[in-house]
Amino acid sequence: MTTLNNINSKHLNEAPYTSIAFLLKPKRMIGYITNTASVRQALEKMKFHGYTAMPVITEDGQFYGTINEGDFLWYLIHEKITDMKDVEEGYLKDIMRHSWNPPVTIDVDLSYVLDRILDQNFVPVVDDRNKFMGIITRKSVLMYYQDMKQG
Numbered sequence: 001m002t003t004l005n006n007i008n009s010k011h012l013n014e015a016p017y018t019s020i021a022f023l024l025k026p027k028r029m030i031g032y033i034t035n036t037a038s039v040r041q042a043l044e045k046m047k048f049h050g051y052t053a054m055p056v057i058t059e060d061g062q063f064y065g066t067i068n069e070g071d072f073l074w075y076l077i078h079e080k081i082t083d084m085k086d087v088e089e090g091y092l093k094d095i096m097r098h099s100w101n102p103p104v105t106i107d108v109d110l111s112y113v114l115d116r117i118l119d120q121n122f123v124p125v126v127d128d129r130n131k132f133m134g135i136i137t138r139k140s141v142l143m144y145y146q147d148m149k150q151g
Helices: 007-013 039-051 069-078 082-091 109-118 138-150
Strands: 051-057 063-068 122-126 132-137
Touching: 007 138, 039 051, 039 082, 051 122, 051 132, 063 069, 082 138, 109 132, 109 138, 122 138, 132 138
Parallel strands: none
Antiparallel strands: 051 063, 122 132
C-alpha cells in the first residue's frame, strides 16, 4: 500500500494528471457551515457529519476558513462554558483562526497539495474569485497514488 511517506517526486512526474480538479470532492457532496452560524449549530453539524474539521463559507459562497475541534475546545475553556445551552450565544466567525488551513486555487500544482495534505485531513479549494468549490481529502490523494502504483 502506498503511503504519503512513500510518495516522492518520481510519483509526481509519472502522474497522468497535472490538475487537481480530478481529486476535488465538490461542495455539494460535503458538509460545510456558514460563518453566521452559532457555535452550537456548528458543533451539531460537525457531529452529524462525523468531522473533526469543517469548511466555513460566507452566505454568498466565499471561503471564510476552516473550523476544527480545537477551536471549539479553546472557546469553551476561554469562555468558561460548562452548559451547552450557553454556546448558542457565541458565533462561529468569532472563534475561528483564519490562518489555519488556507485554501488553494484549482490551478495549483499537485505537488503543493501533496505537501499540504501531509498536515491536514483536507485542503479547501476555491476558484479565482475565492468561491468555495470543495475539498481535496487525504484519502483521495492516497487512493489516487495507490491506483497509479497498481495500474
